[in-house]
Amino acid sequence: MQKKTILFSLNGEPREWSVYPNELLLNVLREQEFLTGTKYGCGIGECGACTVHINGEPILSCLTLAIACEGKEILTIEGLAREGKLDPVQIAFLDQTAFQCGFCTPDMILMTRALLNEIPNPTEEQVRDYLRGNLCRCTGYASIMRAALDASVLNAHRSVQSNEE
Amino acid sequence: MRDFDLLQPQHLSDALDALAQNDSAIRPLAGGTDMLVDIRAQRAKPDVLVSLQNISELRGITRENGTLKIGAATTIAEFLKHPELTKHDALRYAAYVFANPMIRNSATIGGNIGSASPAGDMLPPLLALDAHIELVSKNEARVMPLSDFFLGPRKTAKRANELITSIQLPVISYQSPVSSLQSPVSSAFYKLGLRQADAISLISVAVWIQRDGEKIRDVRIALGAVAPRPMRAIRAEEILRGEIFNEMNLKESARIASEECSPIDDLRASANYRRRMIAVYVRRMLEQAWSKTQ
Structure with missing residues (x-):
């Protein structure tokens, strides 16, 4: 397995990650970015706790490979409030x-x-x-x-x- | 999670090249909502995944020569939005009760077919609409009726070097002498689960009906989760074809459908209950579809 570098936007900021093919978006968010608002609930798509937006659409980050997020816009709960103003x-x-x-x-x-x-x-x-x-x-x-x-x-x-x- | 390499081809030909070794350790990855769960549960043990996400040839919905061609990477969410898809009531309703909005944004129609669960939500509607499936390998392309594709639970006619590239539905053009709004065809679908939302079906029923006055010109009935594979209830259809739409014929067709299937007892329901519910919902779906025809 080789790591691959991907570029994408996270909560409005450009990001660069180096990830293995089998890394899940959920784990990278929590363990590399320390954005722990996105929760690990069931890990099999039954509970919805890992929901994030990708390009404006809600998806489950436990069933999404991080490597597939190249060029995408990811929004987590931490990015919802803008300039200190709650959504x-x-x-x-x-x-x-x-x-x-x-x-x-x-x-x-x-x-x-x-x-x-x-x-x-x-x-x-x-x-x-x-x-x-x-x-x-x-x-x-x-x-x-x-x-x-x-x-x-x-x-x-x-x-x-x-x-x- | 298990180690694997991931290929992300931009073109179908590159994906087919990668699969050409016909090695079951090289698997296609569509939406990932089944595959990634299977890998984590060690039901699937791929060494290489070929992502289909960036292949534009697998997307898009087109009409050509009386056929509606649906790219295999079309997401379930699209079935709730695209005008060519939403006009099929059975398909639209199946997409509406399919898992939840997050899964629908990732899961694809080709993936739902390829997973070949006897309880796959989109499968009975596609069978009832007489869908065909296009399978392509590096050296060959073939189209087969979807009803021939399913061989058993999670077993299909797809070879390891093939990809599901599209689903094809016949488009019959109807010319009503009275009004362009009148349609002699309709379809309906119902999924019975243990709760309203996000459930695996106990049974599901899809019907497609073509009306000719008070008679049923043609009909197709498909059943989910009551046999090793999603199935057509051929004998139940025969009772109705060419006959008057009436109470007696409906009852008989529903009874035969419940005999034709072969459900099992499991933790969700007994075989006996499933058979009884098949009879109930075959009849209700026939009535529902008929009521929308003119």
Whole structure:
């Protein structure tokens, strides 16, 4: 096995990694970049805890080879707040206290962000469908649902504000 | 995880060259949502993976000569977006209940077929739509009906030196004398799981139906997770072909479908329960598809 150097963007910053072919994106994020907001849950695509965005789309970093990220834009939970300002989804999760242990919070927030990028005003059913692959073992789904629906309202406000600025 | 080398060819011919040794330790890698899990569980032990991710020839959806050609690297997410794909209700619904949005963004149609799980979600709809599959090696290209491709659980007719390059669906053009909106064909799919989301199917049923007045001109019924491979319920189809769409014929077809399959008992459901559910859902899917035809 030979290491290969790849160039890509991580949370808006250019990065260069030297990786083995069998290294998973999840492990490189956690162990080389120390971005531990991306969680290792099941490792087989059942729990959603390792969700990150690649080129704006949510994917599972436990089922993605790091080497395949050449030239891509990767966003983790650490890159969601911009210039110290929380994303509306993060604010909504805080307002609704939509977490207990917090293990699923990064993936729930990143999924909600992806959902709002795709569907700005989702129905409850659409939220449920979109979050179907993300498990919360503290049984906090009710507050997560409220937060996701609140987030769409906050998000719309922010869009209006940034247009006015 | 096991050590392996990864090739990332840009062109199909380079990928086929890499596979030409016909060595089962050299495996193609599509979305990775099955393969990487299998490697970690030591069910797959490749020395070399040939990534298909950068090969543009495996992408794209085109219509040529009455055939809709779907590139094998088309993701499941595309089946919820592309207008040529979403018009097939059975395919669209199967993509909608397929795993979860993250997996759908990575997993490919060629990969779902190549994995050949008896419970593969996209497989019954493709069988019901009479899909053909294109297999290409360095020296040969062949097209076969998808129904001939599956040989058993995770066993297929694909040779180690071949790649699934496309899936082909027949496009029949319909000319209604009354209105261009009327369509005499429709399809439907249902997956029964132990919960609503992110479940492996206990059973799945896909049907395709072509209507001629009050009669069924043609019909195809495909069943998932009730045999060693996804299967067509040929005898259940024969009961209906050319016959009136009525209660008696539907019941008989559903009963025969439940006899034709050979489900097993496992931790998710008993064989008996699966047979009964096949009868229920074959009938419901026939009714659903028929109700959308005119």
